[in-house]
Amino acid sequence: MKRVLISDKLSEDAVEVLKTRGIEVTFEPGLGKDPEKLKAALPGHHGIAIRSATKMTAEMIEAGTDLKVIGRAGIGVDNVDIDAATATGIAVMNTPFGNATTTAEHAIAMMLSLARQIPQANESTHQGKWEKSRFMGREITGKTLGLIGCGNIGSIVADRAQGLHMKVVAFDPFLTEARAIDLGVERVELDDLLKRADFITLHTPLTDQTRNILSKQALAKTKKGVRIINCARGGLVDEEALYDGLESGHIAGAALDVFEKEPATEHKLFGRDDVICTPHLGAATTEAQENVAIQIAEQIADYLLTGAVTNALNMPSVSAEEAPKLRPYIDLAGRLGGLAGQLAPGAVTGVEMAFAGTAASLNPAPMTAAALTAVLRPAMREAVNSVNAGQLAKQRGIQVSETRTETSPNFGSTVSVKLTTDKGELSVTGALFGGEPRAVRIGNVRLESNFAPHMLYVQNKDKPGFIGNLGKLLSSKDINIATFNLGRAAPGGTAYALLAVDQPLDDDTLKALSDLPQIDEARMLSF
Incomplete structure (x- = not known):
């Protein structure tokens, strides 16, 4: 029986989803806050479902000797060492869509609150004051909203902002012109966004490239009176530079749901009338918590029971519908990779996958991963599987390519693996007979x-x-x-x-x- 550990506070609906699928569940929602107890609990579990409290470091991953999958209920995975998980052959999944609407709505709410100083006015009124002239706000109609990041959440923010009659400009290296037109936003470079935006909201993950994307130098380029909203990740905004900008009056206000160090119980930005703070509430709605908990439970169960891969960050996705069709071809590709890997002369420098007929219409990535796994396994000391095979091949300078053709001569569908080595080349081809894998050719010899x-x-x-x-x-x-x-x-x-x-x-x-x-x-x- 498969076993899954839930080490953070998740909806109990997630527990029911897993149990209904025949998976044994260890539900200890406070365990993630105690690293030593977590480390001791990991062995024997094939999956773990977490939120932000559990830190799946390289040390934790090493302790999880039976782990096959780490599921993060939510979008952010900065608490998971993805490289260590990949090297160990553990799939890492998240739920990027389950709380997208909730987080986008929070960003819009923070922008409106910032424009109209609603939290400050609320506190003043509760104190019995009637300071109507103190809280002179700004309209957002006709203003320019600058989106840094226009993915799942950013695109929802853009839609809501347009409904409020704002002009939306977006900076995102992965945003195509066609997608920008579909969203009704103007695609711009970062410097242009900084100069033009009345409000700037961030919706990008925290990476080496995005850390302090709103640096001291970047904030200096912004329009005087700009307002900053961050409901994405702490560390995207240089908090010291933000403070200085507020002090100087160049920045009119900031609304922060996330901080570089959390929980943020003390901060020099706290107590300022021009700053609104919330305790990482972006995804904190009843609907979002239910959605992400159920989604990650279903994703973990699908992976452990059927091999379906959804929203994985370190391996190709395979839908539940695709999995049954792909499974025999994945098996065939793995067998062919094993055959080629054991017969090839010398050290492998290239792997060329060729799919013909029915196989060409399927998702090639899982088949390629299976073949790579089998090719590499005889020469590898570390564990190799479909999760880390691509990474290990890349580390060793092995070039991997794929070709597809609609028809297959002699057979309805074939998969071929061609290895290039420092001593020559070898190719093998296989097909399915009644769903069973067979080799049908070695080199140019039919067999x-x-x-x-x-x-x-x-x-x-x-x-x-x-x-x-x-x-x-x-x-x-x-x-x-x-x-x-x-x-x-x-x-x-x-x-x-x-x-x-x-x-x-x-x-x-x-x-x-x-x-x-x-x-x-x-x-x-x-x-």
Whole structure:
């Protein structure tokens, strides 16, 4: 039975989702705040569902010896060491859409509150004051809103802002002109946004490239009287520079839901009339919490039970609908990768995947990942699987490519793996027969063979007596042949044989085979 640990406060609906799917659940919502207890609890669990309190560091990931998946209920994964998870072969998933609307609405609410000084006016009125002239606000109609980041949340903010009759400009390196037109926003460079925006709101993850994107230098380029809203991630705004800008009067106000260090119980920005602060409430609505909890539970269950991959940050996505169709082809690609990897001469420098017929219409990434895993596994000391195979190949300078063709000669659908090495090239091709994987070609030689745990590969001269001599030697060693498949390039030329045998051949038997006059090479393969 699969086991999942929930170490942060999640809706109990998530527990029910997992249990309904037949998964055993350990529900300890306060565990993430105690690293030592968390480390001790991780072994034996195949998945973990977290929010922001649990820090899945490299040390925690190493402790989770049985982990297959880390699921973050929410969008931010800065509390997960994705590189360490990938290297260990653990999938990392989040729920980027479950709280997008809630966070966008909070940003709009913060902008309106900032423009009209609503929190300050509320506090003053509760104190029995009637300071109508003190709280002179600003209209947002006709003003320019600058979006830094125009992904899931940013695009919703843009839509809401346009409904408020604002002009929206956006800076996002991944925003295409066509997408900008669809959203009704103007795509601009960052410097242009800084000069033009009356309000600036941030909706980008925290990375090395975005850290302090609103730096002292950037804030100095903004329009005098600008107002800053950050409901994304602490660290995107240089808080010292923001304070200085507020002090000088260049920045009219700021609304912050996130801080560089959280929980932020003390801060020099606190207590200012021109600053509104909330305690990381962007995703804190009943609807959002329910959505992300249920979504991450379903994603974890799908991955552990069916192999479906949704919203993964370190491996290709495979929908629940795709998974059953892909599974036999993933198996085929893995077997072919294993065959090619065990036969290829020298160190692998390139892997070329070719998909034809039905296979060409499917998502190629999982098939390529399966083949890479099998190619790399014999030469790797560290664990390799579909999560980290691409990363490991890249680290070793292995070039990976894919080609697709609509039709497949001789077969309805084929998958091919071609390896380039420092000593030459080798290609193998396979197809499905009744859903079962078979090799159908080695190089340019047609050869149909199933896959078995123990297989004998023989390259030989196509001459009479080969089969008899081979069978006689194996019989003398009490080696039983389960299947025997032959192929040749031309009469009397090079031929190949793939035999399924009941047990591996020892070194002495392999040497005896290699010494037979017709045999050029003999080796054991395992699958």
